[in-house]
Amino acid sequence: MAASTTTGDFKVIGTRPIRPDGVDKVTGRAKFGADYAFPGMLHGKVLRSPHAHAIIKSIKIDKALKLPGVKAIVTSKDLPDAENMLEQSGELTVNPMHLSMNILAHDKVLYDGHAIAAVAATSPHIAEEALRLIEVEYEVLPPVMTVEAATKPGAPILLKDLRNNEEGDKPTNVAQHYQFKRGDVAAGFKAADYVVEREFNTAMVHQGYIEPHNAVGIYNSDGQATIYCSTQGAFDVRSLSAHVLGMPVGKIKVVPAEIGGGFGGKTTIYLEPLSVLLSKKTGAPVKLVMSRAEVLRASGPTPGAKIKVKMGATRDGKLVAAEIWMAYQAGAFPGSPVAAGALCIIAPYTVENFQIDAYDVVVNRPKTASYRAPGTTQAAFASETVIDELAEKCGIDPIDFRIKNAVKEGAPQIMGPPFKRIGFIQTCEAIKNSAHYKSKLTGKFRGRGVASGFWFNAGMQSSAMVNIHTDGTASVVTGSPDIGGSRASMAMIAAEVLGLPVTDVRPITADTDSIGHTDVTAGSRVTFATGMAVYEAAKDAVRQLIERAAKVWEKKPDEVEFRDGILHAKGDGVPPISIKQLAPRFPRTGGPITGRASVNARGVGPGFATTVVDVEVDPDTGKVQILRCTIAQDAGKAIHPSYVEGQMQGGTAQGIGWALNEEYFYDDKGTLRNTGFLDYRIPTCLDLPMIETIIVEEPNPGHPLGVRGVGEVSIVPPVAAVANAIYRAVGVRMTQTPMSPPKLLKAILKHRGATTTQHSAAAD
């Protein structure tokens, strides 16, 4: 891979063409997972635990099986044994035993909503009625809902085999301890003029994609299974399902349907192996679709966190020390993104002395999954609030404070290696120079807050093919499900290299049998890594076009040049020809042209974003209105600026929802109370202003087009930015999410009480 960055003129990249799948999406023709139907198809439903923590003593299915229309029922007895070990699967590590236990509870249920059995019947209504006839006997255990409850001495143990890296053979709920440190923390704090120390608590929140999980499984008598589903990674569904079902990977084909949002939540499996098991038992295709309540109770939200941050700065605004303790709720099985959170929490700043301790803790909540910059929004809420406070103590504008401490090329990352070319300061400068930040915010109970965020982005494996058709147009085949418009970017990259108009390039997302392995659509990696594969595949096609033209002209390939879609013979007066003119000659010059490339992409460029938010607080109710919001983000190079802006706006909106109202609300029995969009409150159209965007383009030297991932970092700053804005509006520092009206009002009243007491004390 050439490390040089293309900065030349682009013809297609940077323009805003209509997305190739657009018409299907506005006419209702696009087929999402739940839209698939097959002759003789059965409908499946899943029985779920009403208890947060209980031993399953028995499951009786006889009555349910007798209900007319019921064709099969599966429980964990139908699953093969799976190994208790760790294996790499794309962005995630996988423990097959834990995965199997999450698909169908083995001997214990570990959260409200944990799957116990699945039914296939001739209609979804009959399958649902059958669930009520399955009799499960439980021995209910005390639920362990928080990090504190899970780590106190004598806490009930969720997983009897769980051991961590520090406590030897002692059963525990702490799955892992991570530590990162550098320099001399004590000396650092000694040098500090100001020290701020606060404890933060964030609620578990959900990605909130509008499309529920779904799967159609078809098992054939020859042992071959096909799964249609909405997923971020068809190849991961294949390998994870193979683990759970004890099937060879090669016996499973996964066809990725259109996907109605994922944000990380559709990188694992829930229904897919059940659809195959039920199909195997019945001989018919079986479709399962989760209800919204099932999505909230039993898919993978992102952890609630407890984070203690202590940071020190000198009077002139230089950060000198940080001491951080963080513990994340992994859910019922190990594997929260707490390590990522730890590596990101102060990543935007140069701090010479720090120690970060991070703990992954199991609790009786659903197993968490990825959510947009996993683990980092929680972390940034804590650190960026403390930084805001330090800036205030130093009397420095919060943006200037960030710029003063910002990491630059060559500065060591938390994990050690130095940064390459990055655009953090540029995002700060962009906000500082924005019309928004320069505007004056007037009015009572209004405040402006800023915050920044960092996310690594991911590389990993991708495959791509570029086929040149007989009329000189092309198709681009990749294995990356398109959740935000990435197909448009893939077509644009191929069109740029081939010198074709983008409308002459059709992109498709292929199934697992039709393209080489491609890792999950996550980690902001599609435009970066799959884009790299597409770029290489298109270059491969160009190389072949040159060879063919050389053959036609009876020249050597190095005597042919390819520019803007036209082949030129060097030297003599041979008239140049276009791909279209050359295409009819393919049969006589060696057959069809397919460019191919597979990459395990290196050269990932991290992303930074800085966000400014204006709020107005109703001091009598604690309700917050977002008045104005602007985000600046480094995209490296924006292939399709509209969809880059879309990622920035969408992440910002999710961050605002996280800040203000979203939370998992469990009662004292560990039952989730808000299982629908009525009480799991994601922002509506009326809750948000227009979200202004500034795309910063600081090219990533590790990508041929300068691309960085853009999908995730936008969600990182808003929670802290809102908290900082609330502080400036009403004088209270919020240290928990959501900053919902009851919580904010309580803080305001407490603050008002405190200030009144102070005033009256002064008056006395």
Add this chain to the structure above:
Amino acid sequence: MHAINYDAPTTLDQAVSILKTHGENARPFCGGTDIIIQLRAGVRRTEHLVDVKKIKELQVLSFDAKKGLRLGAAVPCIEISESDVMRRHYPGLTEAAHLIGSLQIQNRASVGGNLCNGSPAADTTPALIVLGARARIVGPNGEREVPVEAFVVSPGRTVLKPGELLVELLVPAPAPHSSDAYLRFIPRNEMDIAVVGVGAAVTLDGDKVKAARIALAAVGPTPILASKAADAIIGMKLDDAALEAAGRAASAACSPIDDMRGTAEFRLHITAVLTRRVLSIAAERAKKN
């Protein structure tokens, strides 16, 4: 959902007869925006849904300056919020109807259905109560009228007996120098259920309050007529002290719970805040009438 039967009678007699035949196993069905969800979730069970939308008595929306308002139980909320007559004479009830769910919900849900669902958080119920509305009920044993404040008996349960049907709501004509208002508190700006709702109707005599009614939603097991809160301002000028007193009395009338929508403590505070705000709005409107 379990299997159900569906009927769509076109006359009151037919409806009552079907409801009587099936007794406990039948339920009137209107906009469906609550009951379909409840049947799906298994929190309510019924064998027969009796769709009452085709009965013309339930679709009446008429206003008479002397007799007041007749509001058929099946009139969708959207017709109320789009009605100039309603906005002029009953602005509080109109805004309550306008607050229910999204436009998609308002096109289906009715004020009568909102009442029969028996939720303590129903937005239109306090708005009806403050107007002195009465519910006209028809059943196998004839007709009866019940004041709206007595209609809901516990969460999800009403005075309707098996076989009975709410036909219409009768609302007195507004007195001179009077008006009404309704405010609710929700965490977002749309799509939520009231954490607290407060309705008020005020009649002025010069700058003093001649008559008033205040009703509360989502702060007890049923909608609450807060008479003591109204008593606190009757005969008074609506100044800050009077508003404070009304707010305190309204809070005192509540018995809220902690839940995912808010803590009891929060609800008590918000009840006082909204009572002050809604009284000011109602009084401003009354001055113009």
Add this chain to the structure above:
Amino acid sequence: MPTVVIPALLRKFTDGVERVEVPGRSIRELVRHLGERFPGIDKQLLEDGDIRPSIAVSIDGEIATGGVLDTVGEHSEVHFIPALGGGEV
């Protein structure tokens, strides 16, 4: 000689030393030499003869993808860090 930066929690094997120079031209050789000098540390890094799935290797500032097969230069700086991303399923 390449430099290996020891992760904080493995510094108990190195008496708290953070940076060590280790001979070798591949990750496999570096880990073997590390293990010879600091007994036990190699077992923390390896599983079935390759780098553990929960650990990523950074060579000269870039996440490497070849596990023990990746080659290192005379002056390379190597970090062992947690595998990033969304956690575990």
Add this chain to the structure above:
Amino acid sequence: MSKKTLVEATINGETVEFLCEPRQSLLETLRDVLELTGSKEGCLTGDCGACTVLVEGRPVCSCLMLGVEAQGKNITTVEGLATNGVLSVLQNKFLEHAALQCGICTPGFLISAKSLLDRNPKPTEHDVRYALAGNLCRCTGYDKIVKAVLDAAAAIRSQGEGKAAAR
């Protein structure tokens, strides 16, 4: 299983007859019986709006209406928005403005937006946001959706003016 009922309705301008159980929602009927899968299921509680269709020109959540209630009604789904294969102004504006990412909410938004523009040709930003508040989108932050609807309104108005001038 409860007995199926024969229902006759006009869907996207065509008279159709279909059989459905009373417990089947209009959404289920459209998707599973009539194979019109453009209307989406997001919540089944009327909170997300992905299943929005027009019934007698008014937007409703088809998940909260029974299939049997469609008897004699005139219903429009996303499949009925284009005319003879030509996209409506709204559909085109959604594409031009990149007003969709995953696209699962798009059918519902298009229907709600159509209902707004049919009644209010000159909506303000607030009018648009209010009319779309019953439709949840998790991808876009709504910015580009609101802009697309405002631009569609302007385009429809100028078309109308063009036609008026031509007369």
